[in-house]
Amino acid sequence: xxxxxxxxxxxxxxxxxxxxxxxxxxxxxxxxxxxxxxxxxxxxxxxxxxxxxxxxxxxxxxxxxxxxxxxxxxxxxxxxxxxxxxxxxxxxxxxxxxxxxxxxxxxxxxxxxxxxxxxxxxxxxxxxxxxxxxxxxxxxxxxxxxxxxxxxxxxxxxxxxxxxxxxxxxxxxxxxxxxxxx
Amino acid sequence: xxxxxxxxxxxxxxxxxxxxxxxxxxxxxxxxxxxxxxxxxxxxxxxxxxxxxxxxxxxxxxxxxxxxxxxxxxxxxxxxxxxxxxxxxxxxxxxxxxxxxxxxx
Numbered sequence: 001x002x003x004x005x006x007x008x009x010x011x012x013x014x015x016x017x018x019x020x021x022x023x024x025x026x027x028x029x030x031x032x033x034x035x036x037x038x039x040x041x042x043x044x045x046x047x048x049x050x051x052x053x054x055x056x057x058x059x060x061x062x063x064x065x066x067x068x069x070x071x072x073x074x075x076x077x078x079x080x081x082x083x084x085x086x087x088x089x090x091x092x093x094x095x096x097x098x099x100x101x102x103x104x105x106x107x108x109x110x111x112x113x114x115x116x117x118x119x120x121x122x123x124x125x126x127x128x129x130x131x132x133x134x135x136x137x138x139x140x141x142x143x144x145x146x147x148x149x150x151x152x153x154x155x156x157x158x159x160x161x162x163x164x165x166x167x168x169x170x171x172x173x174x175x176x177x178x179x180x181x182x
Numbered sequence: 183x184x185x186x187x188x189x190x191x192x193x194x195x196x197x198x199x200x201x202x203x204x205x206x207x208x209x210x211x212x213x214x215x216x217x218x219x220x221x222x223x224x225x226x227x228x229x230x231x232x233x234x235x236x237x238x239x240x241x242x243x244x245x246x247x248x249x250x251x252x253x254x255x256x257x258x259x260x261x262x263x264x265x266x267x268x269x270x271x272x273x274x275x276x277x278x279x280x281x282x283x284x285x286x287x
Contacts, residue, residue: 078237082233082234082237085231085233086230086231086233086234106284107281107284107285110216110284111280111281111284113233114208114209114212114236114280115276115277115280115281117205117208117236117237117240118205118208118273118276118277120237120240121201121204121205121208121240121241121244122201122205122273124201124241124244125197125198125200125201125244128193128194128197128248129190129194129197129198131191131193131194132190132191132194136188137188137189137190138188139188139189139190139262139263139266140188140190140191140194140262142262142263142266143190143194143198143262143265143266143269146266146269146270147269150269150270150273154273154277157277
């Protein structure tokens with residue numbers, strides 16, 4: 001446990017930010033921003049799917065707008081997640097690998113970090129597909145609905161993997177505290 | 183008017199094919215760099231971290247292939263249903279493939 005604590009303290013950029021009574025580190029802000037934008041991007045894709053179900057001349061603008069929101073949110077997730085992964089995750093990874101749930105990194109984090117490129121590429125494509133006239137072409141509508149649903153499903157899978165990784169870090173800490181008390 | 187067998191636009195068809203190919207390429211690259219460490223080391227040296235390099239390569243490939251397919255009209259000639267099936271299959275193969283790869287190796 002002492003080894004883990006010293007590893008965490010060696011991480012150079014975990015600056016503490018005081019917002020009122022809260023003690024939040026820059027690592028926490030970046031981590032939460034990455035998952036929040038991921039959820040917002042997934043929700044925007046759901047919005048595109050629902051609007052495309054009832055595509056008409058009147059909601060064409062909303063479909064395009066929601067598709068762009070999904071793309072922008074996924075880019076923000078990529079930037080925040082990438083920064084956190086490169087700068088802060090190595091300390092958490094060391095902790096997870098020494099804990100009782102090493103598969104939280106070896107299986108779920110490894111899969112998650114590469115699976116993310118699927119919704120990222122699809123969200124880049126979504127505004128292009130949504131640029132066509134969905135109300136006049138059934139195949140264009142099907143394409144937009146399929147892409148939106150693929151973003152939603154892969155986004156949910158990634159959020160689930162994130163929860164497992166988070167729990168892997170938590171049980172590693174709990175295991176370390178319990179172990180140091182013996 | 184709702185055309186049941188309408189074609190996708192050049193850009194939509196081109197970038198759909200590009201997305202499917204890029205997703206499959208990204209999965210293959212993830213597996214290869216995991217199995218072949220010199221590639222991983224090389225990708226670390228290109229843009230700080232292999233994951234960042236992979237993301238940049240994926241985006242460049244998607245844009246380049248999309249523009250190429252859009253201009254050539256190649257993807258536009260493919261039936262929309264086939265294009266949709268190919269994209270969905272690519273995503274399923276890539277997703278399941280990544281999970282199986284990291285579960286077994």
